[in-house]
Amino acid sequence: MAKQSKIAIKHDTLIFGPVRVDFQRTIRIPEDGLHPLPPGLGSFPIRRVEDYPDTAPAEWLERGGVMLPVYQREAMWLSFDTNEPAALQIATGKVCAVSGKAWKDKLSKKPQNYVALPDQPWLDGINAGDGFIRQFVAVPLGLGATVESQVTGEEVHGGVQLRAVSVTEKFLKQWKAAQQSRRNYLADADFAPAAMAAPDLGLGAGGRMRQEIYADDRKLSDYDETRSWRCFVHLCSAAQWTAITGEVPPPTPIDRETYVEYGFPWFDYYDADKDDIAASKTLAKVKPVGDLLGKEEQPYTPVDPKTVVQLKDDTADSVAPGTW
Numbered sequence: 612m613a614k615q616s617k618i619a620i621k622h623d624t625l626i627f628g629p630v631r632v633d634f635q636r637t638i639r640i641p642e643d644g645l646h647p648l649p650p651g652l653g654s655f656p657i658r659r660v661e662d663y664p665d666t667a668p669a670e671w672l673e674r675g676g677v678m679l680p681v682y683q684r685e686a687m688w689l690s691f692d693t694n695e696p697a698a699l700q701i702a703t704g705k706v707c708a709v710s711g712k713a714w715k716d717k718l719s720k721k722p723q724n725y726v727a728l729p730d731q732p733w734l735d736g737i738n739a740g741d742g743f744i745r746q747f748v749a750v751p752l753g754l755g756a757t758v759e760s761q762v763t764g765e766e767v768h769g770g771v772q773l774r775a776v777s778v779t780e781k782f783l784k785q786w787k788a789a790q791q792s793r794r795n796y797l798a799d800a801d802f803a804p805a806a807m808a809a810p811d812l813g814l815g816a817g818g819r820m821r822q823e824i825y826a827d828d829r830k831l832s833d834y835d836e837t838r839s840w841r842c843f844v845h846l847c848s849a850a851q852w853t854a855i856t857g858e859v860p861p862p863t864p865i866d867r868e869t870y871v872e873y874g875f876p877w878f879d880y881y882d883a884d885k886d887d888i889a890a891s892k893t894l895a896k897v898k899p900v901g902d903l904l905g906k907e908e909q910p911y912t913p914v915d916p917k918t919v920v921q922l923k924d925d926t927a928d929s930v931a932p933g934t935w
Contacts, residue, residue, distance in 0.1 A: 618842050620677065623654040627775035627840035630699060630728060631692040634679055634844075636861070637735075639686040640746055640818035642899040647821060648688075648735060655679040655687065658856055660845060666855045676770075676843030680852035680860035681749040684900065686817055688735040688747065691728050696786055698725040698827070698834055700774040701734060703747070703814040704759020704766065708737045709824055711762060711893030714772055716841065718831055723888050725776075727827035737816055737894045738824050746817030748900050749846055756903040757813035762893055769813035771844040782833040812846035815900040826888045 619626040624633045635651035657679050660671050671678070681687065691699060698718055700707065705714035710722040718725055726734060736744035737758060750756040752766040760766045778786070849860045 618840050620657055620659065623657050625657065625677065625773070625842060625844075627699075627773070627842070628697075628777055628838065629693050629695045630697050630775040630840075632699070632773060632775075633690040633692070635688050635690055635733075637686050637688055639684060639748060640820060642818045642901045645743060645819045645821060649686070649820075651688070651690065653861070655681065656858075656861065657844075663855050671845050674843045674845075676845060678845040678847050678852075678855070680847045680849055681812060682849060682860075682863050683749060683751060683812070685749050685863060686746050687749070688733055690733045691726070691731060693728045695783055696778045696829065696833075697728045698776045699728055699731075700725045700772075700776075702772040703737070704757055704763070704770070705768045705772060706759050706762045708734065708758075708894075709888070709891070711738070711891035713763075716774060716839075717836065718776060718834055720827070720831055722891070723827060725827070727825060727829065730825045730827075734824070735820055735822055737897060738888070738891045739816065739894045739897060740819065740890045742821065742823055743819045744822045744824070745894075745897065745899065746820055747814045748817035749812045750815040750900055751848075752811045752813050754903070756815045756900050758816060758894070758897055759813055761897045766813065769811045770846050771814065772841075773844065774839060774841040776834050776836060777838040778829070778833050779835045782829070811851075812848060814846075815903075816894075816897045817899060824888050 624631050634655040634657065636653050636655055637651060638649040640646045640649055657677050660667050660674070660676055660678055664672060667678070689701065700709075700714075700718070702708060702714045706712075707714060707724045709726060710719070710724040712719075712722065712724060715724075734744070736746040739745040752760075752769050755761070755766070757766055757769070759768060777783075847855065847860075852858065852860045
């Protein structure tokens, strides 16, 4: 099958063949302590760079891709959705957010340099610890605070790089058959599953958050490297966004204390059937933004456990009634 390179944007979502990626605005968590997953506060607007030939920087136009506006030290997370199995590579400044290795247009298992979809529903930061990540936080290039700078010693690329790879037609046929068998079983059992003046920006590391990155139980031979889609995501400052597009960027999200005060939900995702891949030794050494650029934090109110929504079983032994 010929390589499919076109990527679409629909409702501020990037569509890579069968894969959909949504950049979510969120609350920046404190850099000390270990925190549950913060909420999504709406999608970042996304525009094609090629649509602004007179105002976008020449190097952006050469790279192509898309752009989105983000405030300095604003946090984000990436939401994934797909209707068939796929692999998704994610990098910041051409440093893999999963393995900590240099970007390459090829899937790897040792170490794993991608997330396996649909098993991995989202990613909030770099793979910096056993069972936790450090939150994606936007910082200007040139200050030495990005993941790219701390890992490579340079700040050349910035932004976010994504590459989706589909599975082979043989594997997809087997997967669809297995899905149909599961649907038949559920139907027979009579129950169903639960419902520009400013510098360019890159991503640095923020606070620690409980999150696993799952090991892929598929073989590399189950993927078809010729069916892949790649996109460079440029991060604009508020001033850059307005200068390029003529649009006013969305206001910055509410702060963490306001969110906690009103008792809004946080999230915890756990899948007892999946193994967490080991932390990247390289990414574990990345310092948080506050250590490099200075703290901007005040004492914070702990999250009420009652507001943390469990999206999977929290232990391997517990089984919620009516679920599977």
